[in-house]
Ligand SMILES: Nc1nc2c(ncn2[C@@H]2O[C@H](COP(=O)(O)OP(=O)(O)OP(=O)(O)O)[C@@H](O)[C@H]2O)c(=O)[nH]1
């Protein structure tokens with residue numbers, strides 16, 4: 001087994017645990033590279049089926065190509081897609097001008113919470129990775145969230161020998177992170193190996209590309225000439241620029257991202 | 267930063283093979299001894315930090331009005347930075363010219379031992395950090411002990427903060443001698459003991475000018491000399507069933523191969539049922555090539571040539587290489603629960619994909635990890651290590667940890683939480699229960715469910731206890747008669763009757779009474795396993811003896827106190843025994859010259875005074891029918907089989 005085989009097997013094991021142990025699970029699909037890979041892994045784990053809903057929390061600030069991609073792939077792969085949004089906040093005109101952290105909290109975290117509550121999901125599968133940033137480096141694979149969807153990062157449950165926390169109090173839920181051990185480079189090498197479709201925004205045009213996809217106002221492109229998966233891999237093997245360097249909401253203050261995540265952000 | 271000039275810097279041209287899995291290294295040790303600093307420094311020395319990270323952290327430290335902290339690379343939480351302490355394990359990748367790594371930074375504070383274990387359990391090798399000035403401390407030893415318990419054998423020691431002791435070789439040798447002696451006493455030979463100053467980078471990536479007397483490798487050099495873990499493909503096949511899918515016409519048995527290999531055409535034996543079937547196909551999806559074999563670490567799905575009943579928790583193996591199967595497990599346990607682990611407590615034990623309800627039957631010894639002394643005890647406190655015997659409600663398929671770690675380890679769950687972990691020593695050789703070592707229970711091919719469906723009721727032990735003359739035998743025999751007439755599989759084991767055969771060699775000393783009860787208990791449980799309801803009628807005056815019988819199979823044991831008072835028994839005195847005892851003609855007579863310990867919490871108490879025999883029998887029968895009958899649903903769908 002090479003490293004990608006090992007990562008793939010481990011992620012499939014995690015997905016199957018979540019599906020077996022939890023009553024009502026769903027997978028978050030941000031349409032970015034990680035969640036596309038995760039969706040692909042689910043189809044492998046369940047032999048071509050995706051036996052749970054795929055959730056997209058629409059902030060209405062996404063880049064239009066992302067929504068086009070979502071609808072096309074959902075149809076092609078016959079995905080049980082559920083799209084949710086924080087209607088109230090959107091009606092009140094919520095946007096990054098209200099503060100980036102505030103905007104993320106309202107449109108993503110609160111949007112997600114509403115979606116979970118209305119369907120009674122007890123587990124949400126999210127494609128975060130340890131190498132993205134410091135608080136995610138400390139995450140568990142099965143990570144409990146309290147009644148208000150908050151993350152108690154100061155008192156996480158023990159998790160070892162692939163025995164995950166699958167017992168939890170009513171009203172609380174679990175976040176399941178099958179890609180926690182993957183690096184950005186692993187993700188792209190796997191995309192190349194499996195030929196997984198990706199939204200075009202990742203590939204360089206006129207000397208710029210996106211490394212991480214979020215909402216249009218808060219996600220910047222980076223200078224790059226990598227216009228194919230192979231070129232992206234080559235670029236990542238040597239780059240020292242961090243992946244989320246284009247993400248504005250991480251940089252508001254030292255603890256901006258920690259506060260976001262403690263509140264229930266992915 | 268004394269030696270960045272000589273530090274090894276990775277140049278982008280160096281091509282490290284991209285398809286080797288990273289080696290996982292954990293950094294452990296006492297609080298504040300410099301683990302996170304060492305990790306931050308390793309990442310810096312190997313050029314693993316993104317551009318601007320160090321500058322950013324400098325800003326963060328400036329704003330906080332403190333000198334630069336390398337530990338902040340890993341200690342990303344505000345609470346960690348505020349308190350200068352690691353709370354939770356973090357993992358990060360880096361690579362040297364030799365290979366890629368995942369480095370796991372563990373917290374040193376005692377409060378966060380659960381987080382240390384969460385990090386350390388997946389590592390292949392470890393660096394134990396010890397402050398040269400403070401020397402070996404409590405958590406240095408505890409972490410060392412736990413690493414060994416978790417199965418890690420490769421440990422390098424970094425004696426840190428050498429700058430605080432002026433890079434003194436004498437002090438280094440002192441600390442080295444102390445930790446090496448401790449590690450040796452638990453059977454670990456550290457690969458290297460390295461003097462370092464993590465903060466300034468001395469001996470991290472290259473040998474430092476400050477320690478000319480040190481001839482060994484730097485920390486990175488020591489990492490590169492660790493041996494990669496042996497693949498589990500060489501061990502016997504263990505394929506725990508994770509789930510069974512019927513998304514389409516295929517019935518796919520899904521799981522991860524924990525050890526060994528399997529291939530199409532192999533005959534699999536499923537524990538605990540012992541059912542067998544051949545692998546028909548290994549299923550794949552997408553562009554993966556159809557495969558005819560798979561090995562340890564792979565998550566696969568297979569189909570069988572025969573539609574036998576298989577469910578999550580079963581373990582598939584190859585004939586003649588099946589795992590052990592027994593109700594009892596003896597294990598070395600590390601306890602992480604807030605409250606203590608206690609004899610008599612029940613937990614959920616998760617081993618691979620199986621879940622078992624177990625009861626703690628014995629704490630053989632509590633191990634003081636400081637001096638490795640053994641203590642007796644009935645409790646194991648938080649963060650302590652002990653040897654514990656568990657008894658499962660159903661037989662547990664397992665291996666000993668040394669034979670096959672994947673099936674030789676488990677976690678314990680109490681309520682919603684994982685509260686401990688254990689590595690399996692062996693099938694217990696508890697002198698009271700079993701002198702024969704290396705006994706492996708052979709699985710029955712008729713299981714309890716099948717028997718109970720055929721009989722219309724479950725098997726079990728109804729253990730009557732009470733004073734001589736309380737009415738145990740009378741009630742037992744009448745209950746037997748009535749159940750038999752209803753078509754039940756039922757029998758009675760009675761005191762005087764077994765004394766002539768099974769226990770003919772025993773007298774009435776305390777030891778002989780205990781052995782008498784032990785034998786009857788074992789026999790009763792065998793009958794119960796055969797699907798029968800066994801009513802026993804023994805005075806069985808001692809609580810501990812009865813508890814041992816319960817422990818053989820707690821779920822099948824029903825204690826019934828025939829609670830006739832001593833006065834009433836003495837008044838009845840059907841055999842004239844009380845009179846003789848009072849006259850001193852019988853010694854050790856229960857209630858007169860020997861104690862009767864009434865059950866504290868019997869499943870049923872029969873008050874016979876003021877009642878006819880028939881009324882008492884009716885009370886007992888009501889209880890038996892409620893507890894042993896199958897529900898209509900169970901009968902209808904054959905326990906969902
Ligand atoms: N003088 C000196 N101080 C050091 C050295 N290495 C680390 N320190 C300091 O020791 C303190 C503790 O370091 P950490 O790296 O946070 O210790 P730790 O072992 O990770 O602590 P926990 O994770 O909380 O157990 C910090 O203030 C460091 O700057 C060293 O080589 N020399």
Ligand SMILES: [Mg+2]
Pocket residue numbers: 301302303337341351352371372373374
């Ligand atoms: Mg630390």
